[in-house]
Amino acid sequence: MLELRPNCEACDCDLPPDSAAAMICSFECTFCAACAQSRLGGRCPNCGGELRRRPIRPAEALMRHPGSTRRVFKPLAGHDGEG
Numbered sequence: 001m002l003e004l005r006p007n008c009e010a011c012d013c014d015l016p017p018d019s020a021a022a023m024i025c026s027f028e029c030t031f032c033a034a035c036a037q038s039r040l041g042g043r044c045p046n047c048g049g050e051l052r053r054r055p056i057r058p059a060e061a062l063m064r065h066p067g068s069t070r071r072v073f074k075p076l077a078g079h080d081g082e083g
Contacts, residue, residue, distance in 0.1 A: 002024075002054070002055065004017045004067030004068055005028065006070075007073065008030065008032040008035055009030055009031055009046075009072050009074050010045075010075065011032060011034075012071070012073045016067070017057055018056050019054075020056065021033040023036040023052060024052065025044035025049035025050065026047075026050075027049065029044045029047065029049075029072075033053075039076060045076065046074075
């Protein structure tokens with residue numbers, strides 16, 4: 001089951017479980033669409049994998065299986081922190 005991590009690893013913006021702006025790689029590294037497209041060129045900086053839109057878990061399933069609360073933040077070199 002996907003963790004549904006709560007933030008972008010590059011800019012730390014919030015990505016709630018129902019966000020259509022969340023992008024993930026096959027290892028679930030999580031980035032916002034803005035960072036994924038403009039800063040990362042669609043590739044995960046951690047593993048080199050392709051970044052794809054994260055699926056949205058249905059609300060009824062989210063009640064039983066909520067998203068993760070563990071934030072991962074690895075600022076990119078030269079990134080201003082806005083995303």
